[in-house]
Amino acid sequence: MANLLGGIATSHIPAIGVAMDKGLEETPYWKDFFDAYPPVRDWLYTQEPDIAIIFYNDHGLEFFHDRKPTFAIGASELYENADEGWGIAEIPPVTGETELSWHIVNHLIEHDFDITVCQEMKVDHGLTVPLTLMWPGHKYGHIKVIPVAINCERHPMPKPSRCYAFGKAIGDAVRSFSGDQKVVVMGTGGLSHQLDGQRAGYINKPFDLYCMDKIVNEPELLTQFTNYELVEKAGAQGVELNMWLAMRGALENEGSLKELHRSYHLPISNTGAGLQLLATNNAR
Amino acid sequence: MAKIIGGVTTSHIPAIANAMANGLEETPYWKPFFDGYPPVRDWLNEQKPDVIILFYNDHGLEFFIDKKPTFAMGVADEYYNSDEGWGIPTIPPVTGESELSWHIANSLVEDGFDMTICQEMKVDHGLTVPLNLMWPGHNYGHVKVIPVCINCEQHPMPQPKRTLALGQAIGRAVESFDDDLKVVVFGTGGMSHQLDGERAGFINRAFDIECLDKLVSDPESLTKYSNYDLVELGGAQAVELNMLIAMRGALLGEVTELHRNYHAPISNTGSGLMLLENK
Amino acid sequence: MASQGSIPGTIMLDGPMATKGYPLNKMCYSFNNASARDEFRTDEEAYYEKFKLTEEQKQAMRQRDVIGMLEAGGSIYYLAKFAGILGLNVQDVGGLQTGMTTDEFKAFLVKQGEV
Numbered sequence: 001m002a003n004l005l006g007g008i009a010t011s012h013i014p015a016i017g018v019a020m021d022k023g024l025e026e027t028p029y030w031k032d033f034f035d036a037y038p039p040v041r042d043w044l045y046t047q048e049p050d051i052a053i054i055f056y057n058d059h060g061l062e063f064f065h066d067r068k069p070t071f072a073i074g075a076s077e078l079y080e081n082a083d084e085g086w087g088i089a090e091i092p093p094v095t096g097e098t099e100l101s102w103h104i105v106n107h108l109i110e111h112d113f114d115i116t117v118c119q120e121m122k123v124d125h126g127l128t129v130p131l132t133l134m135w136p137g138h139k140y141g142h143i144k145v146i147p148v149a150i151n152c153e154r155h156p157m158p159k160p161s162r163c164y165a166f167g168k169a170i171g172d173a174v175r176s177f178s179g180d181q182k183v184v185v186m187g188t189g190g191l192s193h194q195l196d197g198q199r200a201g202y203i204n205k206p207f208d209l210y211c212m213d214k215i216v217n218e219p220e221l222l223t224q225f226t227n228y229e230l231v232e233k234a235g236a237q238g239v240e241l242n243m244w245l246a247m248r249g250a251l252e253n254e255g256s257l258k259e260l261h262r263s264y265h266l267p268i269s270n271t272g273a274g275l276q277l278l279a280t281n282n283a284r
Numbered sequence: 285m286a287k288i289i290g291g292v293t294t295s296h297i298p299a300i301a302n303a304m305a306n307g308l309e310e311t312p313y314w315k316p317f318f319d320g321y322p323p324v325r326d327w328l329n330e331q332k333p334d335v336i337i338l339f340y341n342d343h344g345l346e347f348f349i350d351k352k353p354t355f356a357m358g359v360a361d362e363y364y365n366s367d368e369g370w371g372i373p374t375i376p377p378v379t380g381e382s383e384l385s386w387h388i389a390n391s392l393v394e395d396g397f398d399m400t401i402c403q404e405m406k407v408d409h410g411l412t413v414p415l416n417l418m419w420p421g422h423n424y425g426h427v428k429v430i431p432v433c434i435n436c437e438q439h440p441m442p443q444p445k446r447t448l449a450l451g452q453a454i455g456r457a458v459e460s461f462d463d464d465l466k467v468v469v470f471g472t473g474g475m476s477h478q479l480d481g482e483r484a485g486f487i488n489r490a491f492d493i494e495c496l497d498k499l500v501s502d503p504e505s506l507t508k509y510s511n512y513d514l515v516e517l518g519g520a521q522a523v524e525l526n527m528l529i530a531m532r533g534a535l536l537g538e539v540t541e542l543h544r545n546y547h548a549p550i551s552n553t554g555s556g557l558m559l560l561e562n563k
Numbered sequence: 564m565a566s567q568g569s570i571p572g573t574i575m576l577d578g579p580m581a582t583k584g585y586p587l588n589k590m591c592y593s594f595n596n597a598s599a600r601d602e603f604r605t606d607e608e609a610y611y612e613k614f615k616l617t618e619e620q621k622q623a624m625r626q627r628d629v630i631g632m633l634e635a636g637g638s639i640y641y642l643a644k645f646a647g648i649l650g651l652n653v654q655d656v657g658g659l660q661t662g663m664t665t666d667e668f669k670a671f672l673v674k675q676g677e678v
Contacts (some may be wrong), residue, residue: 070400070528106439112446119350123388158393159396162398200657204675205675266676267676269652361579361582386582390578403582
């Protein structure tokens with residue numbers, strides 16, 4: 001069976017991609033943020049995962065309102081990034097895989113998740129920024145990525161409890177796969193932020209810290225929120241916490257987790273930026 | 285309060301559209317098929333539903349396998365048909381309805397159905413043939429349509445138990461809508477048929493009749509079938525039975541069969557027309 | 564979900580708002596392509612017509628009124644692509660919506676870390 005090594009939660013804001021392109025990591029604005037990443041990179045380097053399942057949300061590159069899936073999952077050998085319209089540099093293609101992807105797809109349909117299955121999809125900064133953060137210099141070609149997109153843009157959005165159950169089903173699918181691949185899951189986005197409206201700029205540090213605290217051993221305290229409550233407490237785009245919850249759900253049946261890293265920094269662009277690493281007993 | 289007053293099962297094969305476009309309804313091949321429809325048309329004209337919720341499957345007009353939804357639904361105020369590549373005439377736009385559609389979408393996502401929600405979508409023969417069968421001469425513009433599209437093309441497909449649950453959730457959503465609307469639900473496609481492979485042409489009349497019976501009296505019993513079973517018993521495209529099951533799920537009241545006409549073959553299929561009243 | 568208002572300064576992009584906003588969002592979605600951005604720059608009015616924007620949406624666009632665009636059903640993810648054409652980042656857009664200068668808006672962000 002394939003093994004889940006752990007989960008990583010990270011911000012995915014486009015400004016990070018721009019900062020890395022321009023080599024700004026050591027500037028005063030960015031230093032504290034980037035200084036948090038080496039321990040997580042080192043862990044990935046040591047663990048040598050084969051596959052990364054990445055929960056993210058598309059921001060209008062692949063999906064538009066004409067056909068907006070609640071949950072979409074890729075099953076392709078390759079994913080391309082593309083022009084998102086406001087000048088973040090395009091990055092080299094992302095390696096995919098199809099065997100575990102289809103296995104997960106079958107498992108999800110069997111367990112009543114009504115996903116959109118994508119044999120071709122463009123992946124935006126929600127997925128590419130975390131990859132670049134973990135393997136700087138675009139050195140992520142060796143890792144096979146399974147993109148999983150969650151609607152965080154237009155209501156109705158899947159509830160936190162549904163996102164957690166979705167992640168849990170994906171974790172179960174990984175464990176029931178006959179290969180011996182090593183898998184990490186990533187929950188990207190968040191934490192609190194609001195881009196739109198007179199309330200733009202809203203950040204809720206205490207709530208973000210609460211989420212990072214509870215997600216380790218008491219995720220049920222977070223899955224009981226409605227999306228309305230998440231908007232209220234964490235801002236209009238604070239619903240991106242749902243990706244973190246899906247990641248955590250995937251680890252649900254792994255037994256005890258070790259929190260190997262946690263950091264939080266604000267503001268990065270308009271957000272509270274969290275980074276967290278949870279390892280399972282499968283990790284070395 | 286909106287109310288689902290009934291349900292209809294009907295075939296949606298493209299050959300029907302060609303037959304109607306060419307005025308072949310009275311020819312020996314087609315007569316037994318078309319003769320089944322007037323009672324259903326009469327009932328619809330008497331009842332005057334405001335909205336039709338129409339379960340169908342897209343056959344590669346709107347959706348391709350780059351992004352194939354399990355369940356998709358429209359929330360637009362208008363839908364267009366378009367060239368499907370093999371010569372059935374394109375028909376006038378279909379009227380949509382966004383308020384009840386969004387109400388249903390909200391309710392479904394809240395209930396844990398992971399809908400793909402479409403503010404613009406092209407509708408293919410799976411939806412347009414049934415509309416034209418019920419209102420010949422493309423006289424369907426007055427009725428508002430909510431398209432609900434179920435993947436019947438590429439495995440894995442949603443299982444009968446899931447499509448029944450989808451129909452039930454839609455039934456609950458409609459009944460919780462404030463406006464006084466009369467709604468009829470269509471389940472289209474099927475019944476037994478297989479287009480592909482050495483087994484092409486397979487039809488199972490006994491299985492079709494049994495399914496129609498069970499749709500009336502005991503729809504839960506159909507959820508014992510997996511999609512694999514449906515393919516085995518009814519042919520590769522018999523998974524379209526899922527649309528009929530979803531339709532039946534939406535009828536939450538006391539159901540009475542008002543009309544039935546089974547005829548095989550039409551094109552390569554067993555065609556099951558049935559009208560159910562929901563009280 | 565209420566379309567408007569129970570969280571101050573926040574417009575929920577729900578079904579009715581997304582229905583209203585569809586032409587505006589579709590236009591902004593096209594800005595993923597450089598050629599579309601050029602076409603827009605060449606003749607904004609013609610580009611509004613191409614996507615059948617409502618008068619409310621056209622007015623908000625002409626006046627670069629971000630709140631107006633949101634009230635007309637705009638989704639911030641697509642509006643961000645329009646902001647890109649103007650060379651504005653999300654702090655600039657934040658300032659425009661809250662009546663602050665960009666620097667004031669940035670200071671406001673920093674302040675929320677001091678709790």
